[in-house]
Each structure stands twice: as structure tokens, then as C-alpha cells.
Amino acid sequence: MEKRLARYIWTHTRGQQLWILLVVAVSMIPYFLSFDLPKQIVNGPIQGQGFDQPGATQTFMNISFDLPWLGTVTLFDGIELTRMQTLFALSMVFLVLVIINGLFKFYINTYKGRLGERLLRRIRFELVDRILRFPPSQFKRMKGAEVSSMVKDEVEPLGGFTGDAFVQPALLGGQALTALFFIFMQNVWLGLIAAVMVGVQALIIPRMRRRLLVLGRERQITARELAGRVSEIVDGIGTIHAYDTSNYERADIASRLGRIFKIRYDLYQWKFLVKFINNFLAQLTPFLFYCIGGYLALQGRLDIGQLIAVISAYKDLPGPLKDLIDWDQTRQDVQVKYVQVVEQFSVDRTIDPAIQAIAIKDAGSLKHPLAAVSLSLADDSGAKLLERVSVQIHPGETVAIVGGAAGGGDMLAEAFARLTWPESGKVTAGGDDLLELPESVTGRAISYVSSDAYFFYGSLRDNLLYGLKHAPLKDAVYQGSGATHRKWQIHEAKLAGNPDYDVNSDWIDYEAANATEAGDLFAPILSVLDTVQLSKDILDLALRSTVSPSDHAGLAEGLVEMRHALRDELEEAGLSSLVVSFEPGAYNTEATVGENLLFGTATGPAFIGKAIGKNAYFRSVVGRTGLDRIMFDMGYSIAENAVELFADLPPDHPFFQQLTFMTADDIPEYQLLLQKLKGKSFDGASEDDRGAIIRLSFRYIEPRHRFGLLTDELMAKIVDVRRQFHDGMPDNMRGDIERYDPEHYLASASLMDNILFGRISHKHSDGSKRIRSIVSSLLNSLGLLERVIDIGLDFNLGAGGKRLTAVQRQKLNLARALVRRSDYYIFNRPLPGLDHRLQDEIVRDVLKLVRRDGRDPAVIWVLSNTALSSLFDRVLVFDRGMLVEDGTHATLVENNGIFKELVSS
């Protein structure tokens, strides 16, 4: 990248800079005219100059020029106006000039702003583009947050400076020179004094500012490092908690902030010192004028009129000069920042842009063997990881790579994936150096998976299909204002040197995923998810999620229908007691008393949380039926039981998990409350105490808590109160509760709850597991599985995929590669977190899956479980960076070499 900012700006904005210079020059005409006008108004019509006789007139707006050779050219003769008319005419001209000046200013500022923003866009894009082209080794030394703070914050001031880069010095320099010229015109000697002082200022101030630049650079670097450290704390929070090092981190941050403070304070001190000296020098000139000029005038060697003229001409000099010096300060500041950033982004061996050129057309399959030719790899310290390995992998071959931990097989896999660049030798594909092939060939023909998975913030689907997004294959269709906006986007992108690829286009290469369009993508995806054993997890994610039925037309109806199918299915299997359904006219023993009473989900402020206890309508229904008294007695018994059972246990005892209606902290409070209420009835208890007691009965489930508090009568009463509660509900509250209705979908409940429409019985120890498998097979047979999995694919993975478990992440990482059709699959110990049995199953299934539909890709699998190598055509054994054995599983076993040791160990 260009090292000098001025040149960078000039290269990219030359035309606009010249244009704005011209506009500024033109704008000077009305600007200076408006200076002269007030004097004319005061002297002319107001004070009466030229209007000596009453009724005298003057020529207004006579436009004529005295040109050499041509003589006087008159454009407009002007009109004769009286004194009053002239006053109004001149005032109107003044107003017009004000407006013109304002418009010029508006245009210039907007233009400069746009110029700056475009350059900022260009520079930011260039930086990110460079990151995308850095050699892989570069990333071992970079901190993401530092780089992002450079791209985001450090180049920001460049935009603001761009518009002023050339206009400002031209304008201010012009003004300063004019002022200086005027002084010279009055008196050459005093002019020389002023010129010398300007020279001193121009010499001293930049020198003093050198230190400012050093400090500025330090400030920039320390701030960047701080950003890096903060992101390290976020990324390493687990480690920090695990080792109790949070205070070490606090100390580190505090000391960094201290350093930044010191630098910034130094910067301020120095800055204001420079300012002081600058001001002093500026004021020294008039001092010299007064002192020396005055002396000369008194001596009679200088005309007093001249001296006054010089002094008044001088007042126009410091302003532009100060602005010019300030501009220079900004320039240097921005230059430092720019150089700092550019240095960080100047990296040797960046990838040639041609290698990453976008390719809409598929380059076709890679029919050539993949080969390492005398390949050596080394780490950052120069230690050899792989030594002069030559090996060829043929298309269609399945190759297992085995060896010890530092065997080097994993490094060979990385080299095949272009992630590690050769120290010497090369990796070739059919004679071409792999590093010289376009990424559009290697990045599609080769799929690489390691245990080191990265996921982007977004849905599971986005991440699963990420490997298919090489190019915008199908343009998005825009209409009306959308189309105009898209046109504007393209135009602007070009002006800022950005590419105009549309993120809203369909980037997914369906063909590479064995599909033709979005509609038939599900089948191949599901087979991949099944292969890596992730489909069950995704189904569970979906069943736990709550969706709005309007977003998924038809699904709600399907799930409501499924309730009946599930019931039949359970009945057939003799498992009807597994789920106790909600029925409008019956008490559900597996649900809480509260659920049975409300028979719905509170969704609005009238009933949600504690509001229900204060809701007047609810209380009137419960009070009218006398249920409040019954529930009070019930809650009292529950409190008694709980206190009796748990009073002696320490608060951290694991048994408290079982106490669903209280926490360990509540026990002593209820103990006190029981003493207080002893012998008192419902009527004797205070409002709050009643609430605290009745609340307990809301959470009571008889089969679970087994205190023996529910009688058939009471259950019937609760069902009756439920009916009264719903029948008499005022209209304004109906929207605040979603009533359980066997024939309708509950938008506030999860998919699973909607399917079950009941509670799983506590009696069966593995009830929920059995229900899950029944639900899953039923979804499949009813044709709803695709839609439900689709909801699971909407699950947001969070930052770096952290909302999934480590095992799920590894499976998804593998799935992401398997979705793509490739000629070479390279699996570099992709599943270290899985147990051997699962690894075994997945390896077998993957080998089967990649050969679906008669395809014949090569598979290179770096195995952590050597025993699985019998599944492959060929086995490569690595030991201490060298390829020590190469052959079929059978021959290697016979060989009695290292392989046999590995297998037996």
C-alpha cells in the first residue's frame, strides 16, 4: 500500500480535489463581494454619499469591464435608483449574497464530506481485503480485536481529513500570502519582519510537534493493545474463572489504562505548550511593529499612516496562519496513524488477488492426483514438522493417516488444505502448485475439516450452508425503490473501489449440495445430519423452541392434528398413561394446581407472574367459590410438610433440588410464618401472609410431592372454578391468557408442549425419552419432520457457535464439509471429543455417504483411533515428521513395523 497519505489521497481523489478547489475559488467572489457591501450600504444610501440633492439617483448594477484591446465591455447598463430604492436594492443584494455564500458552503462541506467518506470506505475495504489475502502464518501473530480496531477506529480520522487535504492549505496559504503581500506593499521592512516571524513559526512549531507525533503513535499502539486485551478477556473468560486470575487481569488492565493516561496527559501538556509558544510568536510580530515601527515613526523615518496600515493589514495574517498550522498538525497526526496502520498491513507473501477472483462458473472437478513433492514444513521457531515427504493421493482413493501425536500426518493434511505453506518442496495438483491454483478450484474441489471449528454468528442453517457460498449465483430481484437503491449501491461501490457483489443474492451453490434449488435441499441435508448423528439434537432444539404459527403456515394445524395421532399411537403401544392430556372438563393430575386452575398460559400483564395474585377478577372468582380458603389450608399443609422435611438440612444440600415450590432460603421464612399463623384461620391471616401461603398450593403436583392433599371433590371444584374463571372473564383480559384448547395451537408454548398437549407422567422413569422417540417417528410418518427440523435449523448459534456443545460443534463442522460435493475430503482428526464407539459409527457412515449417487471422491482421514484404518484403501504411517510406512492395511499388519505397534498399543 502507498506509504504517504497525501499521495494516497491524491491518487484516488485527484479529479474531485481539483473540482472542489475550483468551486472554492469561485466561491471567493461572492464572499469578498459580501465584505464590501456593508460599507457601500452605510456610506451610500444611509449616510447619503452621492445622494447630495433630494431626488438624486445613482446607477445600480452597471456591469462593465475594462478589458485590454477590446476597450470597455458593457454587459448591463444598470438602472437609475433613488436613495431609498438603492437602500432596498443593496439590502436585497446583501441577502442574495448571504444565501449564495451559504449554498456554496453547504455544497463544499457536503462534497468534502462525501469525498472523505468514500476514501474511508475505500481504505477500510482495502484493509479487510488484505486480511483476506494474508498468508496463513500471519494470523499466528495477530490479535483479531487489534486488527478490527485498526480497521474501524484508527483510520476513521482519515475520512475527515481527506476533504481538507488540499483545499485547506491552498485556501489558507492564499489568504496568508495575500495578507503578507499587503504588508509588503505598505512597508518593505515591516513586511520583512512579518515574513521572518512567519518563517520562525514555520520552523520551530513543526519541530516541537515531533514529540507530539511520537506520543500520538504511542497512544495509538497502547489503545490498540487495550482493545486486544479486552477481547482476550472475553475469549478467555473460562480460563480466568477456572484459575482465579481475574485480579491479575484487573491489574493488567489498570496498568495499561495508567499508561494510556500518562501518554494522553503528556500529549495534552505538550500540545498546549506548543500552542502557547505558537500564540506567543504570533503576538510577537505586532509587538515588533509597535516597538520598532513606533520608534521609526517617532524618529520620523516612517510615515505614521503607513504604520497604521501595516498593523491593520497584519490582523488578517495570524488567523489563516494559525489554521494552517492546525491543519498541518492534523495532517501529521493522520499521517502517523495511516503509516501505523499501513505498516501493520504490509505483509510479505500476500495471496495474489487473481487467486481469489470470484468464479461464478464451477471450475469442474479436480481429476488429478494430489501430491506432496519433497515437502517440508516448519513451525514459527523453525522446528521441522514434516521432512521431505513425497506422496501421491489418487482421485477416488481412501487414505488413512496414522501416527503418534507429533507424527506430522496432521501437518500434511493442513498443507493439502493450503493452511500451512511449505518451507520447501511443494504441494501439487496434477503438476500445478496448489498455492498457485485459484481458490475457486481448490476451495470447492477440496473440503477440509479439522477439530478447530469456527462458526459465524448466525443460524445453524447459515453455518451449515456456509461452505456453499462461493459466488452470487442467482441475483436478487429488486423492484421500485429497491431497484433504485441497488443501482445506487453499485454506483457508490465502484466510486469507492469496492466490489459490487450483492449479499442479498442467492450465494448457495445448490448443485454442489446435490440439490437443484432451495426446495429440494432438505433431503441431502438430512442425510448429512443423520450421518454425523446431529439430526436428533436439531430435532430437540426445534421441539424446545416456541414459534409464532403465522411464520410457519400450516405447521400449527399439522401439530394439532398430531396430538390425536400421538394419542392413538400411545394407546396402541399400551403407553397411554405416559402422557396425561389437558382436557377442558377434567383435572390433570400431572400438572400443577395453578395450571389446572388457569388452564392456559398467562401471556399478558393481567395474569403474568405475581400479577395474578393481585388481579381483582381472578380473586373475585376464587373468593366467591371459597377456593381461596381451601387453597390456603392446602398451602399451610405444604408449608408444614416442607418445613418438617427440610428444616434440619444445610441450605446447600442436594435434596433441595427436589423442593420445586420453595428455595432453601424460604424455609426459615415459612417456619416463622407457620408460627405466626398457628391457630389462625384464613380470616385471621393478613393479606400478604395469605398470598405467601396460597402461592405454595399453586405449584403443587400430587403424584410428585405426594402429600395427599388433593381429593376427588377438590379436583372437581378446581375444574369448576376454572370454568367460571374463563366463562366470566372480562373482554379486556381475554388477550392476556392463552387458554388450553385441544383443537388449537398454543403460540406461547413450545412445539413439544403443543404436540403432547399434556404432561409426561412422573411414574415412568424414562418417560420423556420414550416420548421423544415416539414423537420423532410420528413427525416423520406425518411428513412434518422436514418443517420441524427447519425450525431447528433456525437456531442461533451465538458467538463462535458457543450455544452448541463442543461435541455438537464438531459434528456440525463435519456436516458443513459433507454437505459440499468435493473431489477430495480431508478430515484432520475432526471428532476428538467423541467416544470411540461414536467415532467408529460416524467414520463408517461418512465413508458411505461420500460415495452416494455413484460419486467417487478421495478421502484422506487423519485418524485418532488407529483401529479404524482397516476401513481405508491405503494407510500412511507418520513418525517424527517422516512418512515411514505406506501400504494397504493388510500389508502393514504383516510388515511388523511401526504400524503394528500403533495398532497393538
Add this chain to the structure above:
Amino acid sequence: MGTEMLLKDEVQMLRRVPLFSNVEPGKLKLLAFTSDRVSYDAGEAIFHQGDTGDAAYVVLAGKADILVDSSTGPIKIAEVETNSIVGEIAILCDVSRTATVQTTTAVEALRIRKDHFLKLLTDFPEITIEIMRVLADRLSHTTSELSEARSRAARKAPEQPA
């Protein structure tokens, strides 16, 4: 709801379990409350050999067989009686289930989760001693069966060719 068993009934039943006969009723009530009440139909497996052990079961009513997998299919090695505890080995030794327990009649049981069970042992030494007694009993039973099996094998051995 007359069929539903209540906490106080369970306490009565737990008192009949030899393991808990010396534990005071208040503690038994706590044990019952913190355990899950589970029921099984006849022929259902309470757990399978090879599963990870996450709970012990106290059989309150009904009977079950203890089965061990072999090359010729499952072999019944013992029976679980009413009022006895089963599945405690897997949670004491942190091993997977050593046998399958399959009901022969409808069974009502209390499922005591692993962490609760271990807590129980540290809180109530009388239960620990009782568990030791049950285990020692089983060991001596197994030892005598083993020696019997060995002597049977020794009698058979000479008939086989060397």
C-alpha cells in the same frame, strides 16, 4: 384418588425395607420425598446391562429378575424381592450396570438418584452399614456359588483331551 400412593404410605413401606429399618421415620419421609416414584409393567426393564448407573431403586411392590448377557442370551442369576434395593453397585463403584433388571410383575419402585444416594450414605451411617451387610451377603453367596462351579468344572476337566 385411592390408587395413588402417598408419602406417608411410602414411609411405612420403606420401614419394611431391611436397609432402612433403623432409620428414623422423619428421615425416611425426606428420602421418599426426594426420590421419584416410578412404576413398571410386567416385562419392562428397569435398567439394562451396560447403561451408565445414575440411580438406585427400592422395590416397594412387585418382583423382578436380574439377568446377565451371555453368548447364548440373557441368563437369570437372581431375583429381586419386594422391599429390597437394586442397582446400588453401579453408583457405588462408578461402573456401568453389571446386569439387566427386568420386571416379572407390575412393579412400584422409588428411584433414588446417584447424588442423593451418596449423600444419604454420608448422612446416615446406619444405612451405610446396612448396605455393607447386603453387599457382604451377596459376596459370600457369590463366593460359594463360584467354588461350587469350580469344583464342577474340575470334575469335568479330566474327561477332556489334554
